[in-house]
Amino acid sequence: MRIAFVDLVFAWPPPGGAQADLYYTIQGLARLGHDVRLFAPHYDFMWRYGDFDAEGLPFPATAIPCALRDFRPKPLSARFRQAVDNWNPDVVFFGFGRYLKPYLIHALAHYPIISRYYMYEHLCIRDFCLFKNGETCPNDFLHTPDACRKCALSCWTPDIRTGKYTLYGRELMASRVLWPSYRNVFTGALKKVRMAIVNNAMAQERLDGICPACVIPGGVDPAVLEPPPRWERPKGDKHIILAAGRMDDVRKGLEVVLEAALGLYGVRQDFEVWITQPTAPYDQPWLKAVGWHDHEGMQALYREADICVVPSIWAEPYGLVALEAMAAGVAVCVSRIGGLEEIVEDEHSGLHFEAGDATQLALQLNRLMDSPGLCQTLGEGGRARAQSRTWDAIIDAYYPSLLDKVMQP
Amino acid sequence: MTTERICAYYSADADYSARLTHLRRRHPEAHITAMIPPHYAISKQEREGVDEVIQTERDAYTPRDPRACMELIRRIWSGRYTRFVVMHDSAQLTLLAALSGARRPECWDGEGQIHELPRFPVDTLLRLVVRPLLGHIRLIGTAAVVYVGRAGVRGEVDRYKASEPARKRDLRSVLRRRRMGIRD
Numbered sequence: 001m002r003i004a005f006v007d008l009v010f011a012w013p014p015p016g017g018a019q020a021d022l023y024y025t026i027q028g029l030a031r032l033g034h035d036v037r038l039f040a041p042h043y044d045f046m047w048r049y050g051d052f053d054a055e056g057l058p059f060p061a062t063a064i065p066c067a068l069r070d071f072r073p074k075p076l077s078a079r080f081r082q083a084v085d086n087w088n089p090d091v092v093f094f095g096f097g098r099y100l101k102p103y104l105i106h107a108l109a110h111y112p113i114i115s116r117y118y119m120y121e122h123l124c125i126r127d128f129c130l131f132k133n134g135e136t137c138p139n140d141f142l143h144t145p146d147a148c149r150k151c152a153l154s155c156w157t158p159d160i161r162t163g164k165y166t167l168y169g170r171e172l173m174a175s176r177v178l179w180p181s182y183r184n185v186f187t188g189a190l191k192k193v194r195m196a197i198v199n200n201a202m203a204q205e206r207l208d209g210i211c212p213a214c215v216i217p218g219g220v221d222p223a224v225l226e227p228p229p230r231w232e233r234p235k236g237d238k239h240i241i242l243a244a245g246r247m248d249d250v251r252k253g254l255e256v257v258l259e260a261a262l263g264l265y266g267v268r269q270d271f272e273v274w275i276t277q278p279t280a281p282y283d284q285p286w287l288k289a290v291g292w293h294d295h296e297g298m299q300a301l302y303r304e305a306d307i308c309v310v311p312s313i314w315a316e317p318y319g320l321v322a323l324e325a326m327a328a329g330v331a332v333c334v335s336r337i338g339g340l341e342e343i344v345e346d347e348h349s350g351l352h353f354e355a356g357d358a359t360q361l362a363l364q365l366n367r368l369m370d371s372p373g374l375c376q377t378l379g380e381g382g383r384a385r386a387q388s389r390t391w392d393a394i395i396d397a398y399y400p401s402l403l404d405k406v407m408q409p
Numbered sequence: 410m411t412t413e414r415i416c417a418y419y420s421a422d423a424d425y426s427a428r429l430t431h432l433r434r435r436h437p438e439a440h441i442t443a444m445i446p447p448h449y450a451i452s453k454q455e456r457e458g459v460d461e462v463i464q465t466e467r468d469a470y471t472p473r474d475p476r477a478c479m480e481l482i483r484r485i486w487s488g489r490y491t492r493f494v495v496m497h498d499s500a501q502l503t504l505l506a507a508l509s510g511a512r513r514p515e516c517w518d519g520e521g522q523i524h525e526l527p528r529f530p531v532d533t534l535l536r537l538v539v540r541p542l543l544g545h546i547r548l549i550g551t552a553a554v555v556y557v558g559r560a561g562v563r564g565e566v567d568r569y570k571a572s573e574p575a576r577k578r579d580l581r582s583v584l585r586r587r588r589m590g591i592r593d
Contacts, residue, residue: 015521047431048521134586135576138568145560147567153555160548163540164498167520178551180558292424313585356585 001403002035004084004111006104007095010040012052017320018118021218022095025116026059028395034403039083041066041076046167062087072174076100077107084108091406097121098128098168099175102182102189109192112406116197119317122190123206125177126152127168131251131314134356136337140206142190145183153178194406199317200339216398217343218318219391220327224299229329229379239271239369242305242330244298245321247275253311253335254281259358261286264365271369274305302328306375307368310334313356319343323389326350326382331375333364343389349381413439416490416509417459419449420497421469428496428517429458442488463488472501485509498524500537507533 007022014020022038030036038061043050045068054061064079084092092108094101094115101121105113115122120130123140125148130137132151141148152172159169176182187210190196196213198204207213241261247254254275261273265286273287276298280289293301302308308325310316315338322343325332334340335355344350351368353360368375417432419425425445432441442461445451446468456462463484470478485493486509493511495502498518506514506526514526527533576582 045523046521047428047435047517047523051431051434132569135582138572143562144565144567145562146565147569149555149560151569153552157548160551161541161544163544163547166518167522170522178555180554180560183560183562354581357581 001091001407002087002089003029003037003091003093003403004087004089005036005038005093005095006080006084006097006108007038007040008097008100008104009049010038010052010095011049012057015048017218017318018096020221021118022116023057024219024221024391025093025095025395025399028391029399030059031392032395032400036060037062037087037089039064039080039087041079043071044068045071049167071100071170073100073103073176077103080104081107084111091403099125099171099177102185103175105189105192106185109189112194113192114195114197114402114406115190115193117203118199120203120315122196122198123203124148125172125182125186126155129251129314134313136202136315141183142187142206142210145180149178149180195402197402200315200342202315202338203317214398214402216402217339217389217394218320218323219389219394220320220323220386221295222390222392223295224324224327225383225387225390229303229383239307240305241271241273241307241309241365242301242325243273243275243309243311244301244325245276245310247277251312251314253313253356256311256313256335256356256358256361257309258282258284258287260362260365263358263362267366268369271365274301276301298324299328302330305330307365308332309361309365310340311355311361312337312340314338316340322350323386326379327386329379329383331368331378332382333361333368343385344382345385348378349385350378413492414442414488414490415439415492415494416442416444416485416488416511417494418485418496418502418505419443419445420495420502424519425449425496426452426455428494429455431517432494433458436492439492442490444485470501481505482508495526498526500533503527503536504530504533 005026010019026036026038036059041050042063043066054063062083064083070076089111092111092113096118097104098121119128121128124130125141139147156169156172159165190211193211196207196211197216198213201215204213204215243254243257245252257273271286274290276293277289278291280287302325308330310319310322312335318339322332322334322340326349332344332350334344334350334352336352337355346352351364353364413436415432415436417429429443441459442463443459444463444465446465448468451462465481467477470481490509490511492513492515493506493509494515494517495506496517498516503526507528507530514528516524516526527536
């Protein structure tokens with residue numbers, strides 16, 4: 001089968017999880033014998049996105065040049081349509097795209113379409129996070145478009161007023177997202193999708209009655225399973241609690257870990273909290289900023305850590321950090337929310353705590369530090385679960401049946 | 410053809426390393442200078458990615474100290490850069506970029522965008538005035554579109570507003586919002 005992959009923010013090396021997800025999906029489907037090709041823009045006005053060497057990728061790719069004046073629905077759709085039509089695929093698979101993606105779906109609607117949603121971009125037009133004032137937002141653009149437009153306007157007001165557009169803001173204005181007509185473009189595109197792929201059950205439920213949707217989790221790069229975990233910790237060491245990920249983002253819940261650790265420090269002092277930030281937000285003896293790390297650096301950190309905390313307070317669609325820590329055999333402690341709840345089985349491959357509840361987190365951390373045996377059991381359970389979630393395993397388990405379903409008339 | 414000379418001027422809170430990597434990828438033949446403050450510990454990877462590293466005399470420059478600013482500008486001028494890259498689209502950095510004498514002043518912002526900046530100080534000042542003025546006009550128009558135009562769902566109920574009383578009764582939710590500094 002000829003499968004065209006279309007992604008509006010592809011870059012390699014990947015700036016985020018969505019790009020890695022698409023990369024491994026393409027590679028996996030090529031391994032299954034499909035004829036694949038990636039179509040992605042090469043922006044001359046962006047440095048982080050659209051930057052890839054088409055020749056250096058392990059699969060064929062077409063870079064579509066895109067200047068700032070083309071970053072609008074019509075010119076971008078026309079370019080993609082022309083490029084994809086020239087290749088004439090059997091199926092078009094949409095990767096990440098934000099406000100412009102619905103327009104591209106319309107432009108390529110003469111092919112069967114599979115669309116992957118990595119965040120909540122099919123529900124939330126404000127920032128795709130479906131997270132408002134510390135909680136999962138009950139509104140979504142499919143059911144409450146006017147409330148969502150007002151919410152988006154309030155979020156993007158500084159951009160519009162100052163004329164200094166952030167990337168999303170620029171795309172929002174170019175796509176006329178705040179206009180009433182965008183809702184028809186948006187829902188019309190979803191109705192043309194043969195199968196929407198989402199990361200968790202909540203995202204799937206909200207698409208009921210709009211388009212068929214299935215949950216396909218992301219996978220882990222098999223490289224994170226190497227080297228094997230370090231089960232034994234030298235005696236006398238402090239327990240290392242690692243809070244990995246973009247901890248400068250308030251949704252990631254760093255404050256919850258800090259509050260829990262502050263409470264714990266009154267009871268015991270045999271631990272350190274390591275955060276992946278260049279600087280520590282507070283001056284505390286138990287807090288250490290270990291800076292940003294690339295993939296290899298993170299592997300070294302996981303080997304040092306005894307516990308990895310993923311304290312997100314928003315419904316994290318997937319939670320790759322938790323899965324990578326599990327792959328490294330580290331006991332994980334995650335918020336009971338979104339995709340994290342589905343990846344980590346409570347008491348088997350990690351521990352759960354109520355999202356945002358610092359007391360519960362402190363109790364779970366105390367429990368883990370008191371019991372190295374429990375840490376090892378959870379670490380082993382987590383590693384086994386991660387081993388079953390390598391990209392190859394995910395592709396083999398989900399995609400053949402999905403493609404069959406999509407190709408049915 | 411003369412080699413392009415690029416200066417990447419460091420500013421605080423920027424992912425400098427990623428920008429240097431991308432600069433090199435985009436301009437493999439160019440002579441790239443990293444201009445960093447004295448406190449900045451440049452990594453081996455960053456050092457290898459550039460042709461020259463220049464340390465400024467101070468960590469931060471402010472217009473209140475014009476002599477230091479002039480010295481910085483003189484130093485930048487002496488580099489004869491063709492492209493001057495700053496990391497934030499702020500008034501001070503835009504002005505610095507315009508004063509750099511480079512043919513192409515640019516801002517590589519944290520989100521991955523590249524903005525072309527005005528080449529001359531007069532344009533910079535004009536931009537500082539005109540851009541917000543146009544922005545306000547555009548905001549009024551957009552707000553009118555949002556509040557007057559309806560997207561066409563009959564009987565739409567704002568679920569967020571509707572669930573507000575329940576949220577205010579939920580202690581866990583109240584504590585979480587308070588911790589995050591959210592006021593209703």
